Amino acid sequence: MQILWQYIVGVLTLCVVLLFWIREQRARRRFAGLSSYPLLPFIGNIHQIFGDSKALFRHMAHVSEVCENNESGMFVTWIGHCPLLIVQDPEDVRTITNAFVEKPYIYSFGKIWLGDGLVTAPVSTWKQNIRKLAGTFSSSVVDGYLGVFNAQAKKLVDNLLMEVGQEPFDIMQKYLAYTTLEAICQTALGVSKISENIVTTEYYVAFNRCLELLVNRGMNAFVHPDFIYKLTPKYQEIKKCVRVLHNVSDTVMRKRKHEREKLRKEEMKEKKTGDTEGPKLKAFLDILLDLREIDPSLTEQQIKSEVDTIIVGGQETVASTMFYTLLVLGCKTRVQEKVYAEMKSIFGDSTRPVTKEDLSEMKYLEAVINETLRMYPPLPGVLRYADRDLQIKSFTIPKGTICAINGWGAGRSASVWGKDSALYRPERWLEDQPPGNTASFLAFSYGRRACIGKKYAMAILKTVISQCVRELEFISEADNMQFKVDIGLRPTCGHLIQVRRRESLQK
Numbered sequence: 001m002q003i004l005w006q007y008i009v010g011v012l013t014l015c016v017v018l019l020f021w022i023r024e025q026r027a028r029r030r031f032a033g034l035s036s037y038p039l040l041p042f043i044g045n046i047h048q049i050f051g052d053s054k055a056l057f058r059h060m061a062h063v064s065e066v067c068e069n070n071e072s073g074m075f076v077t078w079i080g081h082c083p084l085l086i087v088q089d090p091e092d093v094r095t096i097t098n099a100f101v102e103k104p105y106i107y108s109f110g111k112i113w114l115g116d117g118l119v120t121a122p123v124s125t126w127k128q129n130i131r132k133l134a135g136t137f138s139s140s141v142v143d144g145y146l147g148v149f150n151a152q153a154k155k156l157v158d159n160l161l162m163e164v165g166q167e168p169f170d171i172m173q174k175y176l177a178y179t180t181l182e183a184i185c186q187t188a189l190g191v192s193k194i195s196e197n198i199v200t201t202e203y204y205v206a207f208n209r210c211l212e213l214l215v216n217r218g219m220n221a222f223v224h225p226d227f228i229y230k231l232t233p234k235y236q237e238i239k240k241c242v243r244v245l246h247n248v249s250d251t252v253m254r255k256r257k258h259e260r261e262k263l264r265k266e267e268m269k270e271k272k273t274g275d276t277e278g279p280k281l282k283a284f285l286d287i288l289l290d291l292r293e294i295d296p297s298l299t300e301q302q303i304k305s306e307v308d309t310i311i312v313g314g315q316e317t318v319a320s321t322m323f324y325t326l327l328v329l330g331c332k333t334r335v336q337e338k339v340y341a342e343m344k345s346i347f348g349d350s351t352r353p354v355t356k357e358d359l360s361e362m363k364y365l366e367a368v369i370n371e372t373l374r375m376y377p378p379l380p381g382v383l384r385y386a387d388r389d390l391q392i393k394s395f396t397i398p399k400g401t402i403c404a405i406n407g408w409g410a411g412r413s414a415s416v417w418g419k420d421s422a423l424y425r426p427e428r429w430l431e432d433q434p435p436g437n438t439a440s441f442l443a444f445s446y447g448r449r450a451c452i453g454k455k456y457a458m459a460i461l462k463t464v465i466s467q468c469v470r471e472l473e474f475i476s477e478a479d480n481m482q483f484k485v486d487i488g489l490r491p492t493c494g495h496l497i498q499v500r501r502r503e504s505l506q507k
C-alpha cells in the first residue's frame, strides 16, 4: 500500500513538473531568436542576474553591448518563468513607454515606505494623481524655490572652501547628499520655516539603509514573496527605518498645517493693510494641502506618500548628477574652464545669488549637465509591465513580460549618438538638433511615466554647480572608474574629489 502511495505521489509530481516545463517551453519559444544567456530549467537566469550590485552593473554593461551589436537591439533574461526583456532602441523605447504605464511587482517592495506615491502606485491610482500633480513642478513653482537652492549652494561652497588644500575627500557622503536632501525637504515640506534640523543623521542613515534593503530584496528572488520576506530579520529592519522616515513626514505635516493657519491670518492682515511682500516660497506639501481643500478625494495618506516619494525621487538622483558633473569637470580642464568662462560672462567676479534670468543664460552648463546625464544616468534602468501584447519594430512583446528600459545602454549607443558616443562632448547638445526630448536620452525616463521633476532638477543643479565653479576649481580622477547599481548608478571607489580656491578669489 505504501509503495502504491509513493508511486502515485511520484507520478503526480512528475506531471506537475512536466506541465510547468511545457508551459515554460511555450513561453520561451515566443522569445526564440532574441539574444539571451544559456538557460537553466525552471530558474532561467536567476543565478546570473541576481548577485551583488557590482555583478548587476557588469550584467547591464554586457547586455548593452550585445544589444548594440545585434539586429533586434534586445536581450531577454528569465526570472524563473518570467521574461525580462531589455530594450534600448529609441523607437522601441518610445512605443513601450507610451503603451505600458503599469510597473512590475518589484516596485511594490517600496510601498512600505512610499505607499501609493507616483513611483510605486498601480496604474489606476497613478492616473488619478498624475493629473493633480503634473503641474506641481512647473517653471513658476520652481522659480519660487531659487532662494532655497541659493542658500544650499552657499552653504556647500562654504563647506568646500574648508577642504581647500586637503587630501581627496568623499564629497557625496560629506556634503552633496545633505545639500540635496535638505533642499528637497525644505522645498517639499517647507521645513525651512519650521525647523532647520530636519535632516538629522538618524534620518539620513535610515534613508540610505532603506534604499539598500530594497535593493537587497530586489536582488534575491527567494524573498520576493511578501509572506517569506515578512519572516526575515531584514523586514523588521526596514520597518524600523521606515518608522524614522515616516515620523519626520508625519511631524512636519502636522506642524505645517498649524503654520498654514497662522500664515493665512497674517496674510489677511497684510492684505487689509496693503503691506504685502514679494512672492513666498510655496512648498510641495502646501500645494497638495491646497489641492485637498478643493478636492477631498486626495487623502492625507496619499499626500504623505507623495511627499515621501518626492524626497526619494529628488534626493539621490540630483546628488548623483551633481557628483558626476563635478567629477567630470575635475578631470576635463577644458570643459571646466569653458563653464567658468560662461559664469564669468554672466556674473563677472561677483558671488551674488543666481536668478531665474541667469539660469536661462547657462547654455553651456546645461549642455554639460545633459552630457553627464547621458553618460552617467543616476537611474540607469527603469521597468514597465506589459499588460497586453504589443507589437514593436521587429517583435511582439507578450502580455506578462517585464520590460527593462536600458538608459545606460541607450546613452552610450554609437548607432544613436555617433562614433564618438564614448566621448564626453557637451558640444553635441549645442548643435542643430539637440536630442534632449527624444527617446535616445533616457536619464529622466520617457513616455507616459517619465520624471516630473526635470525642471526642478535642472534649476538646482545649475544653481549649485555655477556657484561652486565661480569660487572653486575641482580636481578628480575618473579614468577606469568601476560602477555598481544600487537602484542608482554609483562608483565602487567612493566619490573622491579635491578642491582648489579660484585664483581670482585668492588675491
Ligand code: HEM
Pocket (backbone or CB within 6 Å): 118, 119, 130, 137, 309, 310, 313, 314, 315, 317, 318, 321, 377, 378, 379, 382, 383, 442, 443, 444, 445, 448, 449, 450, 451, 452, 453, 454, 456, 457
Ligand atoms: C537629475 C535628477 C533626476 C533624474 C535623473 C530623475 C530620473 C527619473 C526617472 C528615470 C524616473 C522614472 C522612474 C521609473 O519609471 O521607475 C523618474 C520618475 C520620477 N521622478 Fe525623477 N529624476 C530626477 C529628479 C527628480 C526630482 C528633483 C523630483 C522631484 C522633486 C523627481 C520626481 C520624480 C517623480 C515623482 C517620479 C515618478 C513619476 C511618475 O511615475 O509619474 N525627480 N525620475
